[in-house]
Amino acid sequence: MLYSPVQPMHIPDGFLSLAISIICWVITASVLGLAISKTNKSLGEKQIPLMGVMAAFIFAAQMINFPVAGGTSGHLLGGALAAIVLGPWAGMLVMTSVIAVQGLLFQDGGLVVMGANILNMGLVTAAVGYGLYRSAASQSKSVKLGVAGVAAWLSVMTGALLTSLQLWLSGTSDLQVVIPAMLGVHALIGVGEALITVSALAFIIQTRPDLLAEGSESAKGSRNWVFVGGLIALVVVLFSPLASASPDGLERVATDMGFINASQSAPYSIIPDYTLPFLGETAISTILAGVIGVIVVGAVIVLVGRGIKARA
Amino acid sequence: MHFDAFDRYHEKESFLHRLDPRVKALVTVIFIVSNALLPDGAWLAFIFGWIFLIAANLLSQLGIGYTLKRSLVALPFALIAITVLFTIPGKPLFTFQLFASHFTVTDAGFLRFVSILIRSWLSVQMAILLVAVTRFPDLIHALEHLKVPAILTTIIAFLYRYLFVLTDEVFRLLRARESRSAATTGNRSGGGVLWRARVAGNMAGQLFLRSYERSDRIYNAMLSRGYSGHLYTLNAHEMKPRDYYVTALAIVVIFVTQILGRF
Numbered sequence: 001m002l003y004s005p006v007q008p009m010h011i012p013d014g015f016l017s018l019a020i021s022i023i024c025w026v027i028t029a030s031v032l033g034l035a036i037s038k039t040n041k042s043l044g045e046k047q048i049p050l051m052g053v054m055a056a057f058i059f060a061a062q063m064i065n066f067p068v069a070g071g072t073s074g075h076l077l078g079g080a081l082a083a084i085v086l087g088p089w090a091g092m093l094v095m096t097s098v099i100a101v102q103g104l105l106f107q108d109g110g111l112v113v114m115g116a117n118i119l120n121m122g123l124v125t126a127a128v129g130y131g132l133y134r135s136a137a138s139q140s141k142s143v144k145l146g147v148a149g150v151a152a153w154l155s156v157m158t159g160a161l162l163t164s165l166q167l168w169l170s171g172t173s174d175l176q177v178v179i180p181a182m183l184g185v186h187a188l189i190g191v192g193e194a195l196i197t198v199s200a201l202a203f204i205i206q207t208r209p210d211l212l213a214e215g216s217e218s219a220k221g222s223r224n225w226v227f228v229g230g231l232i233a234l235v236v237v238l239f240s241p242l243a244s245a246s247p248d249g250l251e252r253v254a255t256d257m258g259f260i261n262a263s264q265s266a267p268y269s270i271i272p273d274y275t276l277p278f279l280g281e282t283a284i285s286t287i288l289a290g291v292i293g294v295i296v297v298g299a300v301i302v303l304v305g306r307g308i309k310a311r312a
Numbered sequence: 313m314h315f316d317a318f319d320r321y322h323e324k325e326s327f328l329h330r331l332d333p334r335v336k337a338l339v340t341v342i343f344i345v346s347n348a349l350l351p352d353g354a355w356l357a358f359i360f361g362w363i364f365l366i367a368a369n370l371l372s373q374l375g376i377g378y379t380l381k382r383s384l385v386a387l388p389f390a391l392i393a394i395t396v397l398f399t400i401p402g403k404p405l406f407t408f409q410l411f412a413s414h415f416t417v418t419d420a421g422f423l424r425f426v427s428i429l430i431r432s433w434l435s436v437q438m439a440i441l442l443v444a445v446t447r448f449p450d451l452i453h454a455l456e457h458l459k460v461p462a463i464l465t466t467i468i469a470f471l472y473r474y475l476f477v478l479t480d481e482v483f484r485l486l487r488a489r490e491s492r493s494a495a496t497t498g499n500r501s502g503g504g505v506l507w508r509a510r511v512a513g514n515m516a517g518q519l520f521l522r523s524y525e526r527s528d529r530i531y532n533a534m535l536s537r538g539y540s541g542h543l544y545t546l547n548a549h550e551m552k553p554r555d556y557y558v559t560a561l562a563i564v565v566i567f568v569t570q571i572l573g574r575f
Binding site for chain 1: 318320340341344345347348349389392393395396398399424428429430431432433434435436439440442443448451461463464466467468469470471472473474475477478479481482485486505506508509510511512513514515516517518519520521523524526527528530531534539540551552553554555556557559560563564567
């Protein structure tokens with residue numbers, strides 16, 4: 001088998017509500033927009049083939065495994081490694097392309113939920129991985145590698161935590177089950193990730209130290225990354241035990257804040273009775289529902305019209 | 313390894329194959345969004361969606377059950393939704409005992425679970441059909457037309473182009489490890505888990521260096537052939553009347569599905 005899905009983190013279509021999918025797409029698109037403008041500024045035309053081949057590298061590297069025990073094996077997911085060797089922005093773009101191809105070509109992960117998948121496995125893994133690794137920039141080699149391992153492990157945990165929260169907010173999974181299950185499985189997957197990342201880095205430092213030194217960004221940018229990555233990691237470290245120990249508490253906070261209803265019931269009926277639920281049953285709501293209907297009809301008319309025009 | 317080893321495209325001369333890739337990508341996305349919008353238990357709409365899918369299968373000349381056969385990839389993920397069976401309050405359907413604890417399946421929970429499965433199943437089949445009737449480079453080109461940033465589509469194009477080359481590289485590395493891991497009966501080859509992880513890590517590092525150096529050669533080869541930062545295509549897509557009609561028709565059908573889903 002050439003391609004077998006390795007991560008239980010790729011969400012297929014249908015498992016997230018549309019509202020959550022769209023929110024994730026908005027966040028992902030904004031971060032990617034930033035990443036694209038940063039990379040366009042700092043990289044020459046030479047970097048495009050480099051990033052393309054690096055994306056293929058991450059994809060191919062995910063096929064490398066090592067047997068652990070009882071038929072299970074350790075794998076590389078690559079988010080932290082990509083960010084450390086290519087820099088955070090380029091790493092994010094590379095991971096995005098990998099996840100996009102996995103979803104488009106292999107149906108490993110859905111299309112409408114791809115925003116969430118990119119966020120979980122591409123963006124936060126790169127931010128956490130790079131940020132923490134950078135925090136040890138001036139340390140000795142062994143400290144650096146140790147930090148890289150912790151960063152890789154935490155990046156996987158962050159992705160798993162985000163995935164669980166999205167599933168729960170979509171009403172697909174129960175918080176009390178999904179958080180311990182996802183975090184438990186990924187605590188092990190993360191160890192494999194950390195081991196491979198560390199030894200791959202050690203290998204690269206030993207054979208081509210110039211590659212890693214070259215990719216470093218300015219000190220100021222690094223500090224921001226250390227801050228962002230450290231902050232996310234801190235939230236995960238503090239939040240995960242709390243969430244696993246008392247998911248009821250989290251659920252109550254969500255209920256108190258009122259967003260559990262917003263996320264669980266509304267998405268499944270955007271236009272019930274021709275009103276938009278988040279606006280209530282007011283006149284505006286009915287008007288907006290009407291406007292959506294008009295837009296749909298208008299789109300159809302325009303398309304047919306263009307068809308006739310294109311024929312002429 | 314052949315260059316199309318990863319391709320999911322099936323060469324046919326069908327109506328769907330000839331459609332503009334933009335139309336196919338757009339209709340697929342709208343169909344999946346529509347599925348996500350359908351309320352739980354909208355059986356009529358689910359059936360209607362399934363008919364739409366079967367019609368698309370037939371139009372593609374790949375056979376009525378083409379996507380069904382390949383649609384089981386997303387099924388393992390259903391495990392993650394299984395808890396809704398028990399946690400959504402409703403009338404109890406039946407109770408069973410497992411590991412000394414009782415589980416009660418409620419009717420509301422069952423409805424939700426089945427609805428999630430159907431939504432996901434319909435969506436994944438349409439995505440399978442999309443790549444079966446569209447060449448991947450065409451699909452990337454369509455994404456470009458649909459305003460996906462050029463840097464991303466270019467990286468994806470390179471990823472697709474060199475994936476099989478680097479996969480060959482991985483297979484060489486794996487073969488090399490195999491051939492050096494002799495074992496006698498009763499004794500496993502290799503050291504402990506940590507040692508094995510380090511070997512895998514070294515392989516990943518090795519692969520990184522080979523890829524990095526290869527990208528240099530690729531860039532030089534491209535430069536010598538006139539690369540100036542832009543990729544050109546000989547396959548300029550043009551929307552034909554048929555493409556507009558099909559998009560319009562698909563939107564109508566999906567809209568009707570939405571209305572059916574609310575009865």
